[in-house]
Amino acid sequence: MENFSVAQLGALSDVAGKVFMKEQLGLTGCEISISTIDAGKTSPFIHAHKQNEEIFIFLQGSGTFYIDGQMLPVKEGSMVKVKPAGKRSLKADDKLVYICIQAKENSLEQATREDGIIFDEEVSW
Amino acid sequence: MENFSVAQLGALSDVAGKVFMKEQLGLTGCEISISTIDAGKTSPFIHAHKQNEEIFIFLQGSGTFYIDGQMLPVKEGSMVKVKPAGKRSLKADDKLVYICIQAKENSLEQATREDGIIFDEEVSW
Numbered sequence: 001m002e003n004f005s006v007a008q009l010g011a012l013s014d015v016a017g018k019v020f021m022k023e024q025l026g027l028t029g030c031e032i033s034i035s036t037i038d039a040g041k042t043s044p045f046i047h048a049h050k051q052n053e054e055i056f057i058f059l060q061g062s063g064t065f066y067i068d069g070q071m072l073p074v075k076e077g078s079m080v081k082v083k084p085a086g087k088r089s090l091k092a093d094d095k096l097v098y099i100c101i102q103a104k105e106n107s108l109e110q111a112t113r114e115d116g117i118i119f120d121e122e123v124s125w
Numbered sequence: 126m127e128n129f130s131v132a133q134l135g136a137l138s139d140v141a142g143k144v145f146m147k148e149q150l151g152l153t154g155c156e157i158s159i160s161t162i163d164a165g166k167t168s169p170f171i172h173a174h175k176q177n178e179e180i181f182i183f184l185q186g187s188g189t190f191y192i193d194g195q196m197l198p199v200k201e202g203s204m205v206k207v208k209p210a211g212k213r214s215l216k217a218d219d220k221l222v223y224i225c226i227q228a229k230e231n232s233l234e235q236a237t238r239e240d241g242i243i244f245d246e247e248v249s250w
Contacts, residue, residue: 003208006203010201053153077133089248103155116172
């Protein structure tokens with residue numbers, strides 16, 4: 001079995017609504033979704049989570065992130081991490097394009113230098 | 126303590142090299158980095174991981190993803206999930222802008238419908 005899987009989504013701003021990638025890519029450590037919200041529209045509801053923290057990465061557009069009664073302005077380059085209990089929703093002013101990552105709170109044991117293995121070989125590009 | 130943390134990175138194509146977000150956002154379920162590789166440049170080495178799967182999401186540019194001796198073309202909207210053992214590297218043809226997520230393999234127990242809690246309240250936007 002190969003060590004990788006690939007998806008080609010094309011322009012992320014062309015995603016209609018929300019696309020979840022866990023099944024397609026065989027993800028086992030997190031769920032990743034790519035979403036758009038048209039200008040003037042909102043998320044369909046306020047939600048929270050049981051186990052998972054969520055990280056929102058905004059790629060295009062602008063809007064407001066509602067979290068526990070507070071309103072945060074978001075735009076390209078905004079990242080919001082929400083603990084499971086946070087009650088969250090979203091509104092787009094200009095069409096929002098964003099990535100959302102769900103991962104189990106406190107599940108990461110090590111990363112980067114501690115988790116990485118570096119090889120001496122070179123790629124023949 | 127609030128249920129959220131926020132970072133404002135600005136235009137992601139302006140990131141110089143690689144920015145890790147775990148410390149700044151207090152991430153506990155994954156590490157997220159935002160990276161750019163200038164045209165004609167490559168990752169500094171081939172690497173693999175001990176525990177973590179990685180997901181690469183390409184936002185801009187084009188290039189080649191090296192994985193276990195295979196060469197995959199990548200561009201905006203390409204997503205590549207790599208198991209810990211996969212030996213990986215990257216080359217940019219046009220300047221690449223991408224997000225990389227590290228999460229512990231098999232750490233996700235439930236997501237989305239199983240993990241979510243939906244509230245009846247409405248936001249006063």
